[in-house]
Amino acid sequence: MNFETDYKNIHFHISIEKESISDLSALMGDKFNRLPNQTMTSIKKGELASYNVIIVSIKEDEELTHYLSSIILSSKEEELMEEIANYLDQESVLDNIERVWSRNLIDPGPVWRISI
Numbered sequence: 001m002n003f004e005t006d007y008k009n010i011h012f013h014i015s016i017e018k019e020s021i022s023d024l025s026a027l028m029g030d031k032f033n034r035l036p037n038q039t040m041t042s043i044k045k046g047e048l049a050s051y052n053v054i055i056v057s058i059k060e061d062e063e064l065t066h067y068l069s070s071i072i073l074s075s076k077e078e079e080l081m082e083e084i085a086n087y088l089d090q091e092s093v094l095d096n097i098e099r100v101w102s103r104n105l106i107d108p109g110p111v112w113r114i115s116i
Helices: 037-045 077-090 093-104
Strands: 002-007 010-018 048-059 062-074
Touching: 010 077, 010 093, 037 048, 048 093, 062 077, 062 093, 077 093
Parallel strands: none
Antiparallel strands: 002 010, 010 048, 048 062
């Protein structure tokens, strides 16, 4: 699934790719980083799935690529768009990307940059 949006003068291409997991124990992690039992049950039933999200942000002809991996969302395609929107909002993903751009676009920049 792919979609685009604009936010704070940055254009975003967002791709969502479902992970194919043959061994659910890969999602279990260690004892300090385990998914709740209810979530694991929902994954086994096929109600939830793990996704990778690739975000390409474009500003003033420059492009950055951002990766989010193993995001647990609904396996139902009709619910996926709303869930990814909620996830991006709750985790402030687009705001965090905007902060990355702000840090990288310092004007006029460091002395070595303007003294050339």
